[in-house]
Amino acid sequence: MSLVSNNIKYLRRLNGLTQEQFSRKIGIKRSLLGAYEEARANPNLTNLKNMATAFGVSVDHLLKNDLRRLRETPDLGIPFNPAFKPMAPLIKDDAPSAPQPLSAIVNKFQPPKPALRMVAKQVALKPVRPEKFERSATPITPFTANAPLTFNNHYEENGATKSAPPIEVKAPQQTIQWVKRGQANEYLANYQDTAFLNRLPVFQLPNLPSGHYRAFEASEDFSFPGALLVGSFVRNWYEIKDGTHYALLIKNTGVISRKVYNQVKAKGILLLRSDDPKRSDLELPIRDVLEVWEVKSFVSQTMPASKPSHENLKKILGNLRDELNRDTSSGGFLS
Template structure:
C-alpha cells in the first residue's frame, strides 16, 4: 500500500468515520474512498487539496510523509471522538488498526539497499515540526429534514343509529319495524327523528336490553316477509365471521347476508347469501351505513318437515324390490 492510501485510512479511522461518512466530508463517493485506501486508484489533485485543507495539513506532507510517524503533529481529528467508530463492513478486532504492512516501494528500497527503511531513518528526519492551521467543517451535502411517517388511518366507529321512543313505551324494550315499502325512505332518513317517529313499534320481553330494530325480510331470507330483529353493531371489529346480519348499504339497499370481516386486511366485508340465487359479493366498509346482527326473527311460516333418512332408505328398498320382481 502507498503512503497516500495509508494516510487516508489513518485520517479516516482516527476521526471515527466510516468510508461513507468520510466520502461525504471530502465530496466524493464511497467507492472512490475504498479504491484510494486499497491503492487501486490515486486521488485527483482537487481531492488531495480538499483532504489537506479539511485536516489542516499540506498536500506535500500528505503525499510524501507518513502522518502516523510525525511526532509533533497536532490533533488530526475533525471534531469527533478520538475512538474510531467502526461500521458493519469494518468490524473491530484486537489488532492495531494502524499497523499497516510496508508498501511495495519500501520493500524494494530495503532489498536494493539504496534507501533506509522508515525504521532505519534518523529521528531528526521524522521529527520535523508541521504547523497545521485550524479549518472549519466543510459540508458537501445538505442534510435533508427528517419527515415523520404518516399515521395509518384506523377504521372509525359506527355512528349510533337514532332511536325514537314514545312516552308510553319509555320504560319498555321497544322495537321499531322497517317494512319493505319503507326501505327507500329509511336509506335517506334513517337519522331523522321525524321519520323514525312514524315507524311501528312492538315489544318483545324475552330480549335483553339493547338497541334493536326489525326489518321485513325479502327473498334473500328463507322465510320471506318475516321480521328480522337486529342488534346495532357499533364497532366494525365486533362483526363476527359467518354470523347473520341486516346491512343498510348505499349500493344494494337493505339486505340480509352472512358476513365475513375483512376490515383489518382489505377494508371490506365479504357477503354470502344462504339463497344460491344471490352470489357472494364484497363491499367496501365505506358503503355500509348501518349493520344489525340478527338476534331473532318472527315469521308466520313454519319450516317444512325434513325427510327421514330411514324412511327414504325403506322407500328405495321397496322400489328396488318392485323392479327386480318386474324383471322376472
C-alpha cells in the first residue's frame, strides 16, 4: 500500500463513508476509488484536489504525510478537522430510473456511422507487394549509454536480399539540473515554477543511473566545501535514512546540506549534523521543510588528504622503541 492510498482509505472511514458514497460525491466510479485505495492506480491531479477538498486537507498533506500518525501528533502543525462534514455531492444522487431495453443502451454508445463518400471515377486498387522478413544473422550491437540500440531486418525481393532501415531505440535519459549558489534566493521563491526550473542549466555524469536529479553547491557543513552535490528527490519523509547526506530546501532559509537523522515520528523534527565538529547540531521542524534531495554523488576540485600507511606507522614506532632501548642501556633517563 502507498502513502496516498492509506490516507484516502483512512479519511474516508474516519468520516463514515462507504466507497460507493464517497466515489459519487467526488464524481468517479467506485471501482476507480477502490483501485486508488489498493494502490493499483494513482489518482490524477483533478481527483486529488476533489478528495483533498472533501476531507479538508491540502493536496501536499495528502501526498507527503501519513495522516494517521499526524492526527495523533498535532504539534506538527498539520491542520486537521475531526468534525468534518462531507461536502455537497459533485454529482447528483438521482433515483434509479426505470429499466430500459438493451437495444436502447447499446445504440446510445454506438459510434455514429460515417457518411458515405461518392466517388465520381473508378479507383484501381494495386496489389500489395509481398515482402518476406526473416531474422538477421548479424549479431545485435550491445546497448551502451551513448549509442542508440539498433536492429537490422532483411527481406528478399526478386531473389535479392535487401536491408530495411534500422529501428532505433533511445537509451534512458539522465537529467541533472544545476542550482548555482547565486540562485539560492531565486530558487527558494520559484522551486515550484516550471518555467524557472526549465531555465536551469542541465548536465550529465557518467556511472549515474538514469533519472531526474538536481545539483546544489555544498557549504562549509560538507567535508569538501564548494563541491557539487547531486541528489534525487525524496517523496516520503519517513524514507529519510539516518546518517545520510541530504540537501534540504528550508522555508525562509534556502538550501542546507548536512547529514540528517530522522526524528519525525518521535518529535516531528529532522536533526541536522555538520561534517565540521565545531558546528552545533540543528533541530529542524518538518513543517519548515519544502524539499528533500538525497545526495547520490558529488563533484569536487579538492582531493582528499592522504592517510599514513600502517607500514610507515610501524616503522616510526620501531625507531622510537630502538631509541628508548639505547637510552636505557647507556644509563640515561627521560625527564
